[in-house]
Amino acid sequence: MIEAAPLLNPGQGSETDVLLIDDSVADLRLLMDMMSLRDLRVSVALSGERGFQQAILLKPSLILMDVRMPGMDGIATCRQLKASPSVCSIPVIFLTAANDLSERLEGFAVGAVDYIGKPFEVQEVLARVGVHLQRREAPSESIDPAGHAVPSEATMDVRLVLAAQQVLRQTIANPPNLDRLARLVGTNRRRLNEAFQDLCGQPVFGWLREERMREANSQIGSTKTPFSVISDSLGYSTPANFSKAFRQRFGCSPSEMRAQRQGLIEADPDPDASSGIHS
Known part of the structure; x- marks a missing residue:
């Protein structure tokens, strides 16, 4: 039975790179195998309650967490993490098999930085984990x-x-x-x-695409900057192209993301509506 698994590299100290929280043993084993490809130190938990305790104890650099778990689900666990000063800055990536837009938006609203869909693709998992670990663990x-x-x-x-x-x-x-x-x-x-x-x-311009999307997500969630201005500032040729890229990356339009994260509907027109772009 998996619960508090030993670190993959115990000789390198007690710090944990990635905390995996999922009620599926099969998914945990698969993710552990992926993390081992990057020599990442891993700890695991089979429930939201145990995952929260592990996070407080270990203070990992990154948390990968399933959304749908019995008892305290991923959304509730993330809320508790973000309300706890000692761990609130740890980035959380949600793992989800759902194509439910409202679920993804709720995840971003409670503080998740990203999501990874099931079934897992090794390259996608390692790329997204690598990006967030690098930003989290920038050395002196x-x-x-x-x-x-x-x-x-x-x-x-x-x-x-x-x-x-x-x-x-x-x-x-x-x-x-x-x-x-x-x-x-x-x-x-x-x-x-x-x-x-x-x-x-990922290659150079794969990283740049992710950086643009991270910056777009940040501006959309924390400012009222018009989408057209965000699009121009990040190098997209048109607001419609920006909106299409955003939807492909996050599974929702910029206006849907802003409405959920800021709790209001913006008057700024959504490029999707005028360009005929659909998911």
């Missing part, structure tokens, strides 16, 4: 001669990725092509793409 930084923030004892690949990410965030609306980006950080396109694949679980 110093400044290199080119002005890029880098960890004090980083490997060259980490330095390249951090420098490239800084450039991409600064030019997110009109980023350089891969060759130009590689030259800006002092490498070649092949090595840069390989470094992103190894450290982020």
Whole structure:
């Protein structure tokens, strides 16, 4: 029986990278196998109640949690986590087999940062976990001669990725092509793409797409900025293209996300309605 599984790398200390909360033993074993591909230290719980206790005790870097569980479900557990000062900043990714839009929106509303659909795709799981772990666990930084923030004892690949990410965030609306980006950080396109694949679980522009969607989700949930302005600021050619990409990524339109997260209906027109885009 799985309950509080030992860490995958017990020799590396007692810290937990990922806490898995799911009432399905089969899903937990599958996720543990995936995490082992990245040498991540894992702990597991079979219920929301136990998962909350594990989170308080272990303070993991990331939580992957099933939405539908008996007793305290994922939504309730996430609410408790976000109400607890010691763990409220830990990112939560929901695991769900449901195609229910209201369920996804409720998950974002209570503080989840992402969701992963069942059945799991290994590349998707590792990519999304890698992205959120990297943002959570950015090491202490110093400044290199080119002005890029880098960890004090980083490997060259980490330095390249951090420098490239800084450039991409600064030019997110009109980023350089891969060759130009590689030259800006002092490498070649092949090595840069390989470094992103190894450290982020996806190539350079796959990471950039995710970064755009994270920023869009943040602005939609926390501001009243018109969708057209968000679209332009993130480099989308039209508001309709932005809305289509957002729906594909989060399973709902920008206006639906804003209405749920801010608890109101915006007067700003939804590009979906005028462009004929449907899920």
